[in-house]
Amino acid sequence: MHITATHISYFHICHRKLWLFAQGIYMEHTSDKVAEGKLIGETSYRQRAEKYTEIEIGGSKIDFYDAARKVIHEVKKSNKMEEAHAWQVKFYIWLLENAGVENVTAIIEYPTLKQTRQIMFGDEDRRYILQTIKQIESIVRSQQCPPLINSKICKQCAYYDFCYINTP
Secondary structure, X not given: OOOOHHHHHHHHHOHHHHHHHHOOOOOHHHOHHHHHHHHHHHHOOOOHHHHOEEEEEOOEEEEXXXXXXXXXXXEOOOOOOHHXXXXXXXXXXXXXXXXXXOOOEEEEEXXXXXXXXXXXXXXXXXXXXXXXXXXXXXXXXXXOOOOOOOOHHHHHOOOHHHHHOOOO
């Protein structure tokens, strides 16, 4: 199985969402919140397109990468999923390290909040990524969909209607 940053992020948000995504059930295209986040990412730093590039590595897309400074810039709408965001960019750093790019750092930017968060990456993070990959593989190989987490974040999720549909 090929793990991407989306898998890493979903692992930290909801194992059910991770499992559904891994089974090819994609709901993001139906979500206004996802569309709004995408618009914020595309319009907040227009000048960046001139000097930074979006790169794809290992099936994952990094919003902006400053190759000269070795800094990943990840733009997010809200900091409500801050832990998932941090592990997503740590996974990007891990991917770049595996491709031979060393001393990479990252900045998560929340333009609507006018906040940034610096992300560093160390040996403990490397070990945690490897453990997380094993856990993700176990979850997605399972024949059974993980249970609902029934959290307040569920109402904002693209999978909400799928998970909470009333069945007879």
